[in-house]
Amino acid sequence: MTPQKLSKIENVEFTINNILEPNLLESEAIYIIREVVGQFEKPVLLFSGGKDSITLVHLAHKAFYPAPIPFPLLHIDTGHNFPETIAFRDELVEKLGLKLIVAHVQDDIDAGISKEESGRYASRNLLQTATLLNAIEKHGFDACIGGARRDEEKARAKERVFSVRNEFGEWDEKNQRPEVFELLNGTIDHGQNVRAFPLSNWTELDVWNYIRSEHIEIPSIYFAHQREVFIRDSMIWSVSPHVYKDEDEVTQKSWVRFRTVGDMSCTAAVFSHATEIDAVIEEITDSKISERGARIDDKRSEGAMEKRKQQGYF
């Protein structure tokens, strides 16, 4: 099946458009995705349903068109997703004719491999790691393309574009391979895998500007909407069966949107009236808080991200 064309000019195949002016961030990301396909036997794209992984899918589509994207998507499903992101995921897969693999955290809990957290801050965020590593092993993936960006978090700022993981999925952050110029070395031993990050040098604003200029569709929860929420530790939590709430925590209906989307138990909302993309971009430009300021998973300790990454997290 030939995938649908993403470009703005939908009806004219191969239009003569004169001169191509490159967007250098786009070119770099496409270059990295093509290197993954050139250097590895069984790559996969880690798809969370968030804006960064949607942008990755768009870039992968551009990188190989008119050939279909030559790797599947892997979604690690915590079972605690925003329903909007799941509906969006399935539509995208359908539209582009992609192959989607879903690995369920619930299955690992049922099998006794993972143990559910309990209490006020219970989240399945950490449990994703075991499910991810099992899926990598089961399918024999040797490269996982991820949407992480270096501007997100201080441990991520340290990571290579091709980041080698050992057979336990561990990141040896104190002993990374040198990575000089644009020359990527993805040679690994059997059982190891590489995490590849095409958006390494993009900022949050770069992603939003790209989504706007390329007319990329994203789930509705990124835009302002009314939602039942409650405030805890000065963060805005969604009311949901997946989020623990004390009885005395008061709920309210507010205009909010999500700036980053993990699952419901680890993503806090921000108050917002930005219902369309120009307003979102303006809001981010003026924001005094960083993107991951609304990630409950990062709040656990100063080195929370690094520790998760050492163990094989995204």
Next chain:
Amino acid sequence: MKNVLKIATAGSVDDGKSTLIGRLLYETKSLEEDKLKAIETSSRNKGYDYLDFSLATDGLIAEREQGITIDVAHIYFSTNLRSYIIADTPGHEEYTRNMITGASNSDVAIILVDARKGKLPQTERHFLINHLLLTNHIVVAVNKMDLVDYSEEVFLEIKKTIEELAIEYPDANRTIHFVPISALKGDNIIEPSLNTSWYNEKPVLNILESIEVNNSFNTVSLNIQNVIRPKTEQYHDFRGYAATVRGGDLAVGDSIEVVASGQKSKIKSIYLAGDSFKKAKEGSAVIVELENDINVTRGDFLIVGNDKYVKQKSIEAQLCWMDHTALSERSTYLLQQGTSRVRCKLKVSGEKLMKHHLNETDALAINDIGTVSIKTSKEIIGTSYATDKNLGRFIIIDEKTNNTAGVGFIL
């Protein structure tokens, strides 16, 4: 999109690289409130009466524990005039490979020197590495001026020693700026400091804002990454080649020569995401079709137009060794030039340019820089790095460990 400037810090450990970057972020209001708060809290917990800005970039737990930078951190910020990508690199000799990682992807080096200590062995090593990389813009920031009473004499003395280094490692295309600063106190970072009234040039940020990057290349080329064969009904006979246009612009009708096979053809069409273009500017990721069916595979270079190049099975190069296992003249290695890989043998041929302080042998060991003769199993492009930065650089991969063991510059 704003014009992006890529910068790497350099200089010995504790000369103030991370503090300068943190200070730049702070002064340009690029540190969000939550990140600034984290720095305030950590500084207070450590008992400091000032803000420890190195915490903005030293992102690893071990780095914060030891108060040093181990690996390069990439930091992004922008002013009204342009965007910056800064690679904050480690100063320790032990982590030179990480410094090279940062420096090789930058257009500008900010070399810090501690005003009290002056030029140190690592200052020289990092100057030399930037010399090998042919970094065109160097900013020498003489830091910790607050600890030498903002003395003009001290500044001029250090300036002189660096100018002597520049004579030793000459490069006609290089510009060096000198600026006296205190990263900790904020002198000459974004505004001229009253403490250095004798200094009439620009503060750091203004120097960076005024730098114009002009990387000149001599050869337009496409280095093939993937062969695109959709094999769908609609595109049954489509055979395209995926690559990034480097070294100049590419147009339909341009003639090309395939390296290594030597076959010739012409560019029939240029695509991106299904749109067709007459011309693609330098830096575009594209898919091209050729006019006739010749054999092109991943790793091949398409040299565009009548650009001259040489094919060779033996080259001379300068090599920085980055692996804990020393170079062995009896081993074979992989040489990766762009996306092309060939087997090779390495032989140390000249004087070492820079030696690890502990290495007494002639072999090239970790952090050594020397001249080598390389024999390759197949012909490769022998264009020198000075002639064309894209083509004249390569990495050496140790097949036994898969490590990137060295980075080389063809002479």
